[in-house]
Each structure stands twice: as structure tokens, then as C-alpha cells.
Amino acid sequence: MSNYFFFIGLPYVAIVILLVGSLFRYLNFGFKVSSLSSQFLEGKELFYGSRPFHWGIIFLFFGHLVAFLFPRSVIVWNSIPLRLLILEVVAFGFGISALFGLGMLIVRRINNKRLWMVTTKMDVFVYVMLLTQIISGLWVAYFARWGSAWFPTVMTPYLKSLFLLDPDITAVAALPLSVKIHIVSAFTLIGMIPFTRFMHFLVYPFRYFYRPYQYVIWNWDRKKIRSSRKLVNGVRSKNN
Amino acid sequence: MDIRSQIAMVFHLDKCIGCHTCSIACKNIWTDRKGAEYMWWNNVETKPGTGYPGKWEDQDIYKGGWEKKGNSISLKGAGKFKGMKNLFHNPSMPVIDDYYEPWTYQYENLFEAEEGDDQPIARPVSLITGEHITPKSGPNWDDDLAGSEEYAKNDVNFKNVTPAEQEAMFQLERMTFHYLPRMCNHCLNPACVAACPSGAIYKRGEDGVVLINQKKCRAWRMCVTACPYKKSYYNWNTGKSEKCVLCYPRLEAGQAPACHHSCVGRIRYIGVMLYDADKIEAAAASNDEDLIKNQLDIYVDPNDPKIIAAARENGIHDSTIECAQKSPVYKFVKEWGLALPLHPEFRTLPNLFYVPPLLPTMAFVDESGTYETTTDSFWGAIEKSRLPMSYMASLFSAGNEEVIKNILKKLMAVRLHRRAETVGDLPENESKDAMRDVVMDKETADAIFRLTSLPLFDQRFVIPPAHREEAMEMLESTADVKGNTGFGFKEQPVRGL
Numbered sequence: 001m002s003n004y005f006f007f008i009g010l011p012y013v014a015i016v017i018l019l020v021g022s023l024f025r026y027l028n029f030g031f032k033v034s035s036l037s038s039q040f041l042e043g044k045e046l047f048y049g050s051r052p053f054h055w056g057i058i059f060l061f062f063g064h065l066v067a068f069l070f071p072r073s074v075i076v077w078n079s080i081p082l083r084l085l086i087l088e089v090v091a092f093g094f095g096i097s098a099l100f101g102l103g104m105l106i107v108r109r110i111n112n113k114r115l116w117m118v119t120t121k122m123d124v125f126v127y128v129m130l131l132t133q134i135i136s137g138l139w140v141a142y143f144a145r146w147g148s149a150w151f152p153t154v155m156t157p158y159l160k161s162l163f164l165l166d167p168d169i170t171a172v173a174a175l176p177l178s179v180k181i182h183i184v185s186a187f188t189l190i191g192m193i194p195f196t197r198f199m200h201f202l203v204y205p206f207r208y209f210y211r212p213y214q215y216v217i218w219n220w221d222r223k224k225i226r227s228s229r230k231l232v233n234g235v236r237s238k239n240n
Numbered sequence: 241m242d243i244r245s246q247i248a249m250v251f252h253l254d255k256c257i258g259c260h261t262c263s264i265a266c267k268n269i270w271t272d273r274k275g276a277e278y279m280w281w282n283n284v285e286t287k288p289g290t291g292y293p294g295k296w297e298d299q300d301i302y303k304g305g306w307e308k309k310g311n312s313i314s315l316k317g318a319g320k321f322k323g324m325k326n327l328f329h330n331p332s333m334p335v336i337d338d339y340y341e342p343w344t345y346q347y348e349n350l351f352e353a354e355e356g357d358d359q360p361i362a363r364p365v366s367l368i369t370g371e372h373i374t375p376k377s378g379p380n381w382d383d384d385l386a387g388s389e390e391y392a393k394n395d396v397n398f399k400n401v402t403p404a405e406q407e408a409m410f411q412l413e414r415m416t417f418h419y420l421p422r423m424c425n426h427c428l429n430p431a432c433v434a435a436c437p438s439g440a441i442y443k444r445g446e447d448g449v450v451l452i453n454q455k456k457c458r459a460w461r462m463c464v465t466a467c468p469y470k471k472s473y474y475n476w477n478t479g480k481s482e483k484c485v486l487c488y489p490r491l492e493a494g495q496a497p498a499c500h501h502s503c504v505g506r507i508r509y510i511g512v513m514l515y516d517a518d519k520i521e522a523a524a525a526s527n528d529e530d531l532i533k534n535q536l537d538i539y540v541d542p543n544d545p546k547i548i549a550a551a552r553e554n555g556i557h558d559s560t561i562e563c564a565q566k567s568p569v570y571k572f573v574k575e576w577g578l579a580l581p582l583h584p585e586f587r588t589l590p591n592l593f594y595v596p597p598l599l600p601t602m603a604f605v606d607e608s609g610t611y612e613t614t615t616d617s618f619w620g621a622i623e624k625s626r627l628p629m630s631y632m633a634s635l636f637s638a639g640n641e642e643v644i645k646n647i648l649k650k651l652m653a654v655r656l657h658r659r660a661e662t663v664g665d666l667p668e669n670e671s672k673d674a675m676r677d678v679v680m681d682k683e684t685a686d687a688i689f690r691l692t693s694l695p696l697f698d699q700r701f702v703i704p705p706a707h708r709e710e711a712m713e714m715l716e717s718t719a720d721v722k723g724n725t726g727f728g729f730k731e732q733p734v735r736g737l
Contacts, residue, residue, distance in 0.1 A: 118735070
């Protein structure tokens with residue numbers, strides 16, 4: 001029964017909360033969407049925390065995504081043991097990097113009174129969940145080897161079945177406890193995005209890479225303003 | 241030709257008395273809030289000195305502004321590659337300790353302390369942590385300390401001043417200083433706008449005010465690094481950046497910004513400048529020696545019929561063009577050539593111009609110990625100046641000493657002319673020769689004198705009407721948000737989760 005809750009109910013609830021919640025928050029509380037950087041209050045230790053954590057977690061995320069989207073390629077890649085070993089070691093390295101960074105960030109936050117002043121309850125929750133997620137992931141990588149070999153055959157079909165609205169949990173239900181914890185905490189993380197500072201990666205500024213550097217806003221069409229016929233009353237500018 | 245209008249400013253440094261009234265007016269209106277206590281959108285510095293935040297001019301530390309790359313320019317410490325790779329930790333961003341930790345005093349203790357043997361005191365407490373602290377620096381703690389080891393000696397502008405000149409400057413009898421009020425320059429080529437990954441910072445087309453959209457700001461903090469003047473501030477409480485808004489609600493109502501309005505020394509002038517936006521790119525990328533000339537060339541003559549036609553074509557209102565023609569800024573910057581931008585080598589094309597101070601440069605103490613402000617030969621004082629020209633050139637002209645000398649000569653010529661007119665104790669030729677040397681006629685000298693010394697309120701502040709009927713952003717009634725959370729916030733500025 002609990003398998004149904006954790007591997008069918010929770011994922012769907014989490015994804016619905018993610019979609020509805022983050023859209024709602026973005027549209028209605030735009031002011032509160034921010035990365036809430038604390039570098040201004042403490043800038044030195046952040047370097048050893050933020051950088052390894054972010055790069056580690058980004059590579060791990062895309063690693064999981066690739067295994068989900070291209071399971072066959074991963075299997076083909078792993079067909080030579082040395083390549084499998086390289087992949088596993090690299091991925092484990094990024095896991096360690098993320099764990100080290102997160103540890104540094106937590107220590108930094110605890111040790112610095114200034115940072116406590118800008119720490120919310122949800123921030124603590126975020127730390128707990130991230131710790132659970134990364135430690136369980138490393139645990140799985142080490143004790144349930146080789147993750148990249150069984151992920152494409154076990155996890156990919158399960159995730160795919162979720163997206164096709166035809167959930168099949170037979171394989172997942174048979175997985176060891178550590179993997180289950182990893183999955184459950186992953187969906188919890190997804191579900192808590194709208195309620196935490198996780199919002200900031202949904203607003204990653206992709207547009208910056210292709211927009212011109214300078215940005216000028218006219219609050220009305222300056223070329224047509226002289227024609228009284230073109231004046232539209234009460235139209236609010238888009239940036240407001 | 242793409243003619244646009246810009247609200248620009250001139251600060252006459254000879255008139256600044258360093259009273260900080262501008263800073264206080266701004267603080268009271270805009271930054272007296274949690275997270276913004278440390279911000280001084282307007283501040284007054286003593287030069288030589290390190291300023292606020294400490295050594296802000298040293299772009300080797302802070303990596304602000306633009307740098308020339310071939311025939312183009314690129315952001316020094318931010319941008320699509322340089323900035324984004326540092327998104328997780330920005331190595332050249334100033335932190336709170338580079339400014340100062342804001343504090344208040346426990347005044348209530350003076351009333352509520354329990355009876356005891358000792359006099360109750362109001363101890364300083366941090367406005368961030370609420371703990372007792374001993375303040376070690378403040379926003380203007382270098383005030384008047386032009387000879388100090390800690391502040392003046394570390395002034396970045398001494399880079400181009402020879403050791404001998406520095407030595408001479410720090411002799412007690414020769415020591416000199418002047419004030420430098422600073423605020424956002426609302427640049428034509430703003431580095432903060434270019435550096436903002438989320439596109440929250442923008443320049444208003446109508447009047448050129450640079451603003452941060454608080455809803456779009458995501459605290460990537462690139463603007464703090466990119467602004468070479470360090471005039472974009474990070475609000476540590478809300479997780480949003482903030483900067484000078486040029487009091488745009490006042491501006492739209494035809495009033496001068498609070499810092500201008502309250503200026504005791506009446507050093508501040510504000511007005512419209514028409515400029516050609518097509519020239520911006522080339523001017524920003526010009527060689528060091530042409531920087532000043534090319535930057536000032538962007539601004540065009542508002543009396544030229546061709547310019548007027550082009551401005552109308554671009555939708556600039558007649559009243560704005562009229563204000564541009566009466567603009568005190570145009571007179572100081574273009575007509576008389578008396579005002580220069582601060583640190584043009586940052587290549588942001590600032591719209592705040594300074595008339596370099598003449599008095600601290602010229603006056604010296606003679607053998608008898610008299611404070612001497614006149615000389616036998618009218619240019620003699622410039623050669624004997626207490627403040628090295630190389631220092632002034634580092635501040636205002638990217639190292640071009642001739643430009644500074646020329647302005648000081650003009651200022652001196654006006655003085656000599658007025659002295660001859662009103663007191664009449666100068667040798668007959670002295671003022672005439674001085675005027676001839678800088679090619680200035682009597683009428684110009686009198687006009688400079690009048691706008692410098694006897695300007696009326698409406699001559700200092702020539703602000704075009706906002707034309708609410710045409711401006712969409714202004715359709716929102718400011719009265720709706722009055723008394724609630726301030727004009728800058730349309731919802732409670734509560735920190736996100």
C-alpha cells in the first residue's frame with residue numbers, strides 16, 4: 001500500500017504542486033522570487049560551499065536526465081567496463097563535490113550570526129532534504145552498484161510509465177530501501193520547489209545569453225505618440 | 241541620428257560645503273528600511289580619500305565598468321561569459337564589511353535601565369544581528385581626513401601622481417581637500433543594465449532614468465560588481481538590488497530630486513540633455529585620449545533646427561525640447577565647457593558632470609603664513625597648485641591634464657573679470673588678458689557668474705513636465721501606494737522563502 005502512495009501518489013502530487021505552485025507564486029508573488037544570495041553578508045566561505053555544491057548538483061541532475069531520456073545510449077556506453085567505471089567514478093566525484101559543498105554551506109550558515117538573520121524555516125528544511133538526497137544518492141552509488149547500469153532498465157521505464165499516466169511500480173517496489181529513500185526524497189524536493197528558495201533555478205536567466213546588453217524601455221510608443229489617434233488610454237506598460 | 245532626451249546633472253564642486261544634507265534627504269525618503277540601512281544612494285566623500293565603499297575606484301579589486309577590447313568594449317567583471325560563470329560565487333563583489341555594518345543605539349536603555357550605581361548608556365547594536373558591536377567604520381568616516389594614513393594615502397587616484405608630488409601634498413601647510421558628492425550617474429552606457437542577467441535593470445527611454453524592476457530582480461548581484469561607481473546596492477533582507485531612482489515620482493511631478501532640492505550649497509543643477517544614441521557605441525569605445533571629447537560630443541545642440549526636427553520625429557515632447565534649450569546642464573557642459581564626468585575611463589558615459597574645484601587647487605600659504613588666493617600672474621597659481629593636476633585629471637578626465645587646466649583657467653578668468661567689475665582693484669589688463677587667453681567674452685563670463693553664484697531655483701532645476709496624459713507608467717496613481725510600502729514596492733517587501 002505504502003508503495004502506491006510513495007511511488008504513484010507522491011510523484012503526481014509533487015509534479016502538480018510544482019506546476020501549479022510555481023506558476024502561482026511567479027505570477028502573484030513575483031517580488032518573492034529570488035535566489036536570496038547571502039554572499040553580501042559573507043563572501044569568503046561561500047566560495048568553498050556554493051561552487052562545488054552547484055556544479056556537483058547540476059552535473060548530477062543532467063546525468064539523471066540523460067539516463068532517463070537516452071537509456072539505450074547509456075547502456076551502449078556502459079558495454080565496455082572501463083567506460084562504465086569512468087562514468088561511475090566521475091558521477092561519484094560530482095556527488096562528493098555536492099556533499100562537500102553542502103556541508104560547507106551548512107557549517108557556514110550555522111557559524112555566522114548574520115546569516116542566521118536571513119535564514120527561514122524553509123531554508124533549514126531545504127538543507128535537510130538536500131542532505132538526505134545527496135547522502136542516499138552516494139549510498140546507492142556505492143552499495144547498489146552499478147547505478148548507471150540498472151537505472152536505464154529499472155528507473156527509466158518506471159519514470160516513463162509515470163509520464164505516460166500508466167504507472168508501473170513492480171520493479172521499483174523490489175528495489176532496496178536506500179534507493180527508495182532516494183526516489184521519495186527526490187519527489188519531495190520537486191514538490192517543495194514553490195515553497196522554498198528552489199524557485200531560483202526555474203528563473204535561470206537563459207534570455208541573457210541572446211539579448212542585447214543594453215535594455216531601454218519606452219512606456220509608450222515614442223514614434224507614434226504624436227499621432228493622437230494612436231493613443232490608447234489606460235494601457236499599462238509591460239514591465240510593471 | 242537617433243535623438244533622445246536624458247535628465248542630466250551638474251555638481252559645482254567649488255560650492256560644496258560637505259554638509260551631507262543631500263545624503264540625509266535621500267536616506268529619509270528611500271533607504272531608511274531594513275536591509276537598506278547601509279545604502280547611501282547619495283553620499284559625500286572627501287578627496288583625497290578612499291570613499292564609500294572603500295576604494296570603490298579601484299577596478300582591479302571590484303572589476304566594475306567597461307574595458308576597451310580592440311575597437312569594441314566589454315564588461316570588465318560581468319557579462320554573458322565572465323559574469324555567468326561566476327554566478328554561484330562572485331569573486332569581485334563587495335560585501336557588507338566593504339561598506340560598513342549598520343548600527344543603531346539602545347536609546348531606550350537611557351530611560352528603562354534599572355536603578356544602579358552607574359549612569360545608563362546607549363550601547364551601539366548591529367542593525368543586522370541585533371548584537372552589541374563596536375562600530376569600526378561608517379559611510380563618511382573619512383570626512384575631512386585628507387591627510388590621514390588610513391584614508392587619503394590609500395586614494396586610488398594617486399596612481400598617476402609622482403611620489404614627490406604626493407610627499408608635497410601631505411605636508412601640513414600644503415594639505416588640501418575637496419568634497420565629492422556622488423550618486424547614480426544614470427549612464428548612457430550603463431554597465432549595471434548590461435550586466436543584469438534577469439533583465440530587471442532598464443533605462444527609461446523618455447528621461448533616461450535607470451531603474452531596477454524589483455519584481456524581476458533575482459539577486460544574481462551582477463549589477464553590484466558591474467557598476468564602477470558602486471551605486472547599485474544589494475538589499476540583504478529582501479534579496480533584491482536597489483539603486484538611486486532619481487526620485488522619479490518627484491521628477492514626474494516637476495520637482496527636483498530630494499538631494500538636489502535640499503542642497504544647502506546650491507551646488508546642484510539638473511536639466512534635460514538631448515543626445516544622439518547612434519554615437520554611444522563609438523564614444524564608449526574611443527581611445528583614452530579622445531574619451532572626454534567623444535563623450536561630450538554625444539550631446540547635441542537643442543537649438544539646432546535639424547536636431548529639433550529629429551527629436552520631434554522620435555516623439556520627444558515640445559516642452560522637453562524647450563527645457564533642453566534652457567538647461568543649465570547644457571550650458572555648463574557644452575556651451576561653457578566647464579563640467580566633466582567623473583572617471584570617464586569607466587566608459588559608462590555618466591550623466592552627472594562636475595565642475596572641478598578651483599579654490600583648493602589655487603590657494604596656498606605664503607612665507608608670512610597668510611592664506612593667499614590671488615597671485616601676481618593670473619596663471620601662476622595653476623603652476624603652484626596645491627592639488628596636482630595629475631590627481632584632478634585622474635578623477636575627471638582620464639588623465640588629460642590640459643582639459644582640467646583649461647577649465648580652471650576659465651573659472652579663474654571669470655573670477656578676475658568679476659573682481660575687476662565689482663572691486664576694480666586689479667591691473668587693467670589682468671582680467672582682459674585672462675579672458676582672451678581662454679577665449680571668453682564679457683557676456684559669457686557674466687552668465688557663468690550669474691548661474692554659479694546667483695541662480696534662481698528655476699534656473700538650477702529645469703525639469704520638463706511629465707505629461708501624465710501620455711505616459712503609461714504614470715497612469716498609476718501614486719496616491720494609491722502612498723503611506724503603505726513606498727513607491728518602489730507595490731506589494732509588501734517581504735523576503736521570499
